[in-house]
Amino acid sequence: MKTQYYTATSLDGFIATEDHSLEWLFPLGDIADTSYSAFIRDVGALAMGSSTYEWMLRHVVKPGTEVPGAWPYEQPVWVFSSRVLPPIPGADIRFVRGDVRPVHEAMVRAANGQNVWVVGGGDLAGQFVDAGLLDELLVQVGSVTLGAGQPLLPRRIVSPPLTLTGVRQVGTGFAELTYTVPKAPRT
Ligand SMILES: NC(=O)c1ccc[n+]([C@@H]2O[C@H](COP(=O)([O-])OP(=O)(O)OC[C@H]3O[C@@H](n4cnc5c(N)ncnc54)[C@H](OP(=O)(O)O)[C@@H]3O)[C@@H](O)[C@H]2O)c1
Numbered sequence: 001m002k003t004q005y006y007t008a009t010s011l012d013g014f015i016a017t018e019d020h021s022l023e024w025l026f027p028l029g030d031i032a033d034t035s036y037s038a039f040i041r042d043v044g045a046l047a048m049g050s051s052t053y054e055w056m057l058r059h060v061v062k063p064g065t066e067v068p069g070a071w072p073y074e075q076p077v078w079v080f081s082s083r084v085l086p087p088i089p090g091a092d093i094r095f096v097r098g099d100v101r102p103v104h105e106a107m108v109r110a111a112n113g114q115n116v117w118v119v120g121g122g123d124l125a126g127q128f129v130d131a132g133l134l135d136e137l138l139v140q141v142g143s144v145t146l147g148a149g150q151p152l153l154p155r156r157i158v159s160p161p162l163t164l165t166g167v168r169q170v171g172t173g174f175a176e177l178t179y180t181v182p183k184a185p186r187t
């Protein structure tokens with residue numbers, strides 16, 4: 001069982017634009033060519049911040065529209081927010097706030113031997129790093145730069161550094177990189 005931060009990023013380290021657009025991402029490649037289907041098969045629980053959840057509401061679920069979309073996850077999802085957010089009928093979503101450690105314990109129990117996916121954003125992934133709970137970082141580095149936006153991982157991880165354990169090219173649009181996150185105290 002691993003706790004993994006799996007995300008796409010621009011080459012200059014942004015996972016969304018300043019106004020939370022992902023329009024730059026989708027033309028870069030076909031998700032079917034990436035590691036996603038193998039990755040998601042082993043995921044037993046997900047965590048995301050409120051901006052990511054609200055993006056899913058706006059772009060995928062679209063509640064209140066004529067043809068609302070389906071919530072894409074069968075696994076339980078923990079959404080971090082200090083606000084009261086609208087739930088999605090029929091989706092297994094738990095709203096939480098504060099310390100990631102007790103939430104992670106509950107996620108590990110629910111995942112029952114499968115992996116925990118920290119979907120993002122970057123600061124939430126950083127909170128898992130700070131607590132020593134993140135095992136792996138899996139990034140699909142897109143062949144674009146954004147100049148500004150929502151950061152991939154706004155933390156200083158220098159000594160010890162991450163360990164690069166996998167490199168795979170996906171067409172001309174992505175490099176998939178896998179890193180192990182060191183568990184020793186950071187300096
Ligand atoms: N490129 C990709 O593959 C990819 C992957 C994931 C996400 N995204 C996108 O990237 C963007 C990420 O947005 P973001 O950087 O703002 O990150 P986010 O994690 O989605 O949302 C951040 C917000 O979550 C809440 N939050 C975080 N930690 C919390 C805690 N411990 N307790 C309570 N609330 C907490 C806070 O808002 P409140 O308290 O105000 O609710 C915080 O401002 C989104 O647009 C998303 O769609 C892209």
